[in-house]
Amino acid sequence: MLWFIAAFVIATGVYKFAPANVTTQSIADSSKDGLGHVGLFILPGLVLLWLLFTILQEGSNSYGAASLGFVLTACSIAMTRFHKYMIPCAFITIISTIIGALYA
Numbered sequence: 001m002l003w004f005i006a007a008f009v010i011a012t013g014v015y016k017f018a019p020a021n022v023t024t025q026s027i028a029d030s031s032k033d034g035l036g037h038v039g040l041f042i043l044p045g046l047v048l049l050w051l052l053f054t055i056l057q058e059g060s061n062s063y064g065a066a067s068l069g070f071v072l073t074a075c076s077i078a079m080t081r082f083h084k085y086m087i088p089c090a091f092i093t094i095i096s097t098i099i100g101a102l103y104a
Contacts, residue, residue, distance in 0.1 A: 051064070052068075065096035073093060
């Protein structure tokens with residue numbers, strides 16, 4: 001749990017103190033290639049398909065929902081048009097993890 005708090009504090013510090021032009025420059029540089037951000041979506045998309053297939057075969061539990069939430073959060077981070085779904089995906093992960101921890 002301590003690593004999660006440390007990661008949150010570090011990410012908040014990077015977000016607060018990073019210059020604003022760094023993000024716009026990196027977005028402009030990444031849109032020069034042919035794929036854009038679609039290349040970032042390939043690996044989380046494959047993992048999401050694999051998890052869905054596994055959950056459908058073996059049945060679901062709260063940890064399956066948490067793993068789906070993790071992958072959906074990664075997918076929402078990879079594509080800029082899906083950033084509005086980042087908080088709901090993280091909320092699914094948090095709730096599923098808490099339910100799994102309480103009823104395990």
